[in-house]
Amino acid sequence: MHELTSPQEMRAWSRAERARNRRIGFVPTMGFLHEGHLRLVDRARERSDRVVLSIFVNPLQFGPNEDLAQYPRDLERDRRLAAARGVDCLFVPDVAAMYPTEPLVRVHPGPMGDTLEGAARPGHFAGVLTVVAKLFHYVEPDIAIFGRKDFQQAMLVQRMARDLDFGVEIDVAPTVRELDGLALSSRNTYLKGDDRRAALALSRALRAVEQAWRNGEADPKALQRRGLEVLRAPDVRPEYLELVDDQLRPVARADARTVVVLAARVGPARLIDNVVLGEGIASDVAVRTS
Numbered sequence: 001m002h003e004l005t006s007p008q009e010m011r012a013w014s015r016a017e018r019a020r021n022r023r024i025g026f027v028p029t030m031g032f033l034h035e036g037h038l039r040l041v042d043r044a045r046e047r048s049d050r051v052v053l054s055i056f057v058n059p060l061q062f063g064p065n066e067d068l069a070q071y072p073r074d075l076e077r078d079r080r081l082a083a084a085r086g087v088d089c090l091f092v093p094d095v096a097a098m099y100p101t102e103p104l105v106r107v108h109p110g111p112m113g114d115t116l117e118g119a120a121r122p123g124h125f126a127g128v129l130t131v132v133a134k135l136f137h138y139v140e141p142d143i144a145i146f147g148r149k150d151f152q153q154a155m156l157v158q159r160m161a162r163d164l165d166f167g168v169e170i171d172v173a174p175t176v177r178e179l180d181g182l183a184l185s186s187r188n189t190y191l192k193g194d195d196r197r198a199a200l201a202l203s204r205a206l207r208a209v210e211q212a213w214r215n216g217e218a219d220p221k222a223l224q225r226r227g228l229e230v231l232r233a234p235d236v237r238p239e240y241l242e243l244v245d246d247q248l249r250p251v252a253r254a255d256a257r258t259v260v261v262l263a264a265r266v267g268p269a270r271l272i273d274n275v276v277l278g279e280g281i282a283s284d285v286a287v288r289t290s
């Protein structure tokens with residue numbers, strides 16, 4: 001596995017591979033890899049000849065009171081996991097390489113970035129889109145894979161690629177969950193003791209909404225009430241539970257394409273999750289991680 005830290009070397013490596021007619025698949029991450037990231041690598045491998053995985057904890061997407069300093073990091077372990085999964089090139093730039101000067105010009109997400117996570121975390125998506133745009137410029141991928149767990153992020157990256165003609169296909173992969181339903185996230189490492197069990201309220205709430213919809217309820221307000229009943233569990237502080245379409249707009253009636261998105265705090269962790277009603281949680285990937 002190659003390991004590169006300089007954006008210029010990254011671009012040169014990708015261009016050399018493309019000159020040999022190799023398709024490049026890209027998985028951008030903030031590291032502390034888990035099976036969810038590694039499934040994205042598998043998917044990139046299936047659809048390309050060379051897989052690039054980046055690790056960069058992007059300060060631009062963290063608010064002033066968020067967990068940038070505590071964000072979990074373990075580059076040695078990430079290296080081992082990436083190499084074992086067949087990553088061809090690990091790109092690990094540092095902050096000075098990514099932002100040699102204060103990035104005054106940023107990619108603004110527009111109205112799709114103002115709701116849900118965007119409302120809770122002002123400036124977050126401008127930070128995400130700006131770093132993803134820069135990474136795309138260095139890696140020049142044919143296809144980039146994003147997890148559906150970060151639904152709003154995946155939809156915004158898709159729109160950015162389309163609206164700004166990036167010429168890269170954005171593939172959105174199913175959420176990967178523990179067998180008990182908890183969606184994999186690097187932030188699950190913040191869940192200690194009883195918080196781990198309490199966090200199951202998120203997937204339970206999604207299942208409850210899905211079940212009510214399958215039983216014939218299509219009124220988004222009634223479905224929201226049902227979800228919140230379950231999400232309001234001991235030690236869980238719900239932030240939102242909404243029913244939206246793929247452009248993050250509230251729906252007037254729930255149908256198979258409606259996405260239930262939610263966020264809640266459990267102990268020190270702020271967690272998000274979602275389900276597409278017609279697909280259901282059962283269509284996500286379930287793995288045993290320990």
Ligand code: PAF
Nearest residue numbers: 028029030058128131150
């Ligand atoms: O989903 C993430 O890990 C990050 O938001 C991303 C896409 C790597 C950008 O920093």
